[in-house]
Amino acid sequence: MDTIFAQASAPGRAGVAVIRISGPQAFAIAHKISGKQPEGRTSVLRNLQNAAGEVIDQALVLSFPGPNSFTGEDVIEFQLHGSIAVVRAMLATLSEFPDTRIAEAGEFTRRALENEKLDLAQVEGLADLIEAETEAQRKQAVRVLSGHLGARVEDWRKDLIRAAALLEATIDFADEEVPIDVTPEVNDLLTKVGAELKAEIRGTHVAERVRSGFEVAIIGPPNAGKSTLLNALAGRDAAITSELAGTTRDVIEVRMDLGGLPVTLLDTAGLRDSEDQIEAIGIERAIERSKLADLRVFLAAPGESLMVSPEAEDIVLVPKADLVSDSENGVSGKTGQGVSDLIARIQTTLSKRSSGVGLATHERHRVALEQAVSCLAEVDAILTRGPDFYDLAAEELRFAIRALESLVGRIDVENLLDEIFTSFCVGK
Numbered sequence: 001m002d003t004i005f006a007q008a009s010a011p012g013r014a015g016v017a018v019i020r021i022s023g024p025q026a027f028a029i030a031h032k033i034s035g036k037q038p039e040g041r042t043s044v045l046r047n048l049q050n051a052a053g054e055v056i057d058q059a060l061v062l063s064f065p066g067p068n069s070f071t072g073e074d075v076i077e078f079q080l081h082g083s084i085a086v087v088r089a090m091l092a093t094l095s096e097f098p099d100t101r102i103a104e105a106g107e108f109t110r111r112a113l114e115n116e117k118l119d120l121a122q123v124e125g126l127a128d129l130i131e132a133e134t135e136a137q138r139k140q141a142v143r144v145l146s147g148h149l150g151a152r153v154e155d156w157r158k159d160l161i162r163a164a165a166l167l168e169a170t171i172d173f174a175d176e177e178v179p180i181d182v183t184p185e186v187n188d189l190l191t192k193v194g195a196e197l198k199a200e201i202r203g204t205h206v207a208e209r210v211r212s213g214f215e216v217a218i219i220g221p222p223n224a225g226k227s228t229l230l231n232a233l234a235g236r237d238a239a240i241t242s243e244l245a246g247t248t249r250d251v252i253e254v255r256m257d258l259g260g261l262p263v264t265l266l267d268t269a270g271l272r273d274s275e276d277q278i279e280a281i282g283i284e285r286a287i288e289r290s291k292l293a294d295l296r297v298f299l300a301a302p303g304e305s306l307m308v309s310p311e312a313e314d315i316v317l318v319p320k321a322d323l324v325s326d327s328e329n330g331v332s333g334k335t336g337q338g339v340s341d342l343i344a345r346i347q348t349t350l351s352k353r354s355s356g357v358g359l360a361t362h363e364r365h366r367v368a369l370e371q372a373v374s375c376l377a378e379v380d381a382i383l384t385r386g387p388d389f390y391d392l393a394a395e396e397l398r399f400a401i402r403a404l405e406s407l408v409g410r411i412d413v414e415n416l417l418d419e420i421f422t423s424f425c426v427g428k
């Protein structure tokens with residue numbers, strides 16, 4: 001097993017840079033570079049030397065003897081001064097040791113997975129946490145990283161294994177009089193697990209949104225002030241505004257953090273029947289994108305007919321509130337009137353939706369859960385055919401169990417690993 005090393009902190013100048021070493025040679029290397037090692041899980045201040053005995057830097061040295069380390073192997077961390085030259089000199093010195101090489105992207109985490117310090121879902125949570133930009137994303141990632149999904153999978157697995165065992169026990173008695181009817185208990189177990197899986201599946205759609213962002217489309221007739229409103233919400237001139245109807249044509253996207261939720265605001269072309277070919281394409285796109293959006297903000301005068309109808313939670317506001325007398329339900333991007341109310345309404349609506357997130361947060365999780373659910377439906381169908389088919393039902397149950405195990409990487413997932421780890425940075 002190679003010993004691997006990498007800069008774990010971001011590249012460039014900084015107060016402190018962290019270089020991490022993991023593997024069988026980690027302690028021996030640290031000894032050569034910095035002298036006697038600190039006791040496990042403590043830190044000491046040391047001069048670090050290169051092969052020629054020159055001092056590279058003065059640094060904190062931390063040691064984590066395996067298996068109680070992030071990777072499960074012996075790990076050393078150097079906290080150096082965050083200088084490009086210091087880091088380069090350290091990496092050059094480290095690369096001179098035999099059986100030691102720079103780590104690949106995500107390789108420390110990969111070793112943590114291989115040494116069962118993390119399960120596969122936790123690895124995904126860790127990747128999400130590093131990517132997190134908003135509070136909602138951070139919270140969701142921390143939940144996944146905590147390993148609760150693994151615990152949940154373990155519960156489902158136990159229930160399904162029990163159901164399979166009950167069925168198999170019956171098969172063994174096939175020739176004799178069956179002592180007890182196991183179907184009520186099996187059905188209870190299947191119903192319970194099935195309902196819980198379905199609830200998790202519902203949550204995955206929202207979780208995906210928390211990760212990638214909710215889309216909120218601003219739509220309405222030309223010149224309603226959509227682009228002006230977008231600019232007011234974004235706090236910058238992201239879209240061109242003018243008194244000419246039909247100014248906006250392409251969908252304009254602005255990413256922002258709305259009270260901790262990641263939101264992409266969409267400004268769209270004004271909706272009307274247009275002879276202009278380019279404008280007509282813009283209008284078509286406006287309709288398409290706004291239908292796919294998670295929420296729509298309509299700028300429309302009362303009674304005004306639109307080419308898209310609002311859905312239940314959509315927000316309908318009277319535009320240019322500064323010009324109308326009854327401005328109760330109005331908004332004005334120009335004066336800022338009603339803008340903070342609008343932000344609060346968007347936030348409330350989306351937070352309510354994001355509260356439905358469970359522990360399964362990735363497309364991969366959804367696919368595995370749905371596979372398990374469809375296996376369970378199949379088990380139900382087989383059971384109605386009577387005890388002669390119990391062995392078939394037990395077999396199908398094992399497929400469901402395997403689908404669930406793939407969530408946490410208990411079964412062979414080599415191809416998945418490459419996909420997951422390519423999203424990691426070197427040093428993690």
Ligand SMILES: Nc1nc2c(ncn2[C@@H]2O[C@H](COP(=O)(O)OP(=O)(O)OP(=O)(O)O)[C@@H](O)[C@H]2O)c(=O)[nH]1
Pocket residue numbers: 221222223224225226227228229240241242243244245246247248249268269270271319320321322323331332333334335
């Ligand atoms: N009084 C007033 N004028 C506004 C308000 N919002 C926008 N305007 C003006 O209305 C005109 C149209 O504004 P835009 O923001 O370009 O409107 P739009 O809905 O994006 O228009 P299209 O992209 O052409 O569909 C501009 O002259 C703005 O200055 C408002 O709240 N109050």
Ligand SMILES: [K+]
Pocket residue numbers: 222223241242243244245246247248
């Ligand atoms: K306009």
Ligand SMILES: [Mg+2]
Pocket residue numbers: 226227228239240241247248267268269270
């Ligand atoms: Mg516009």
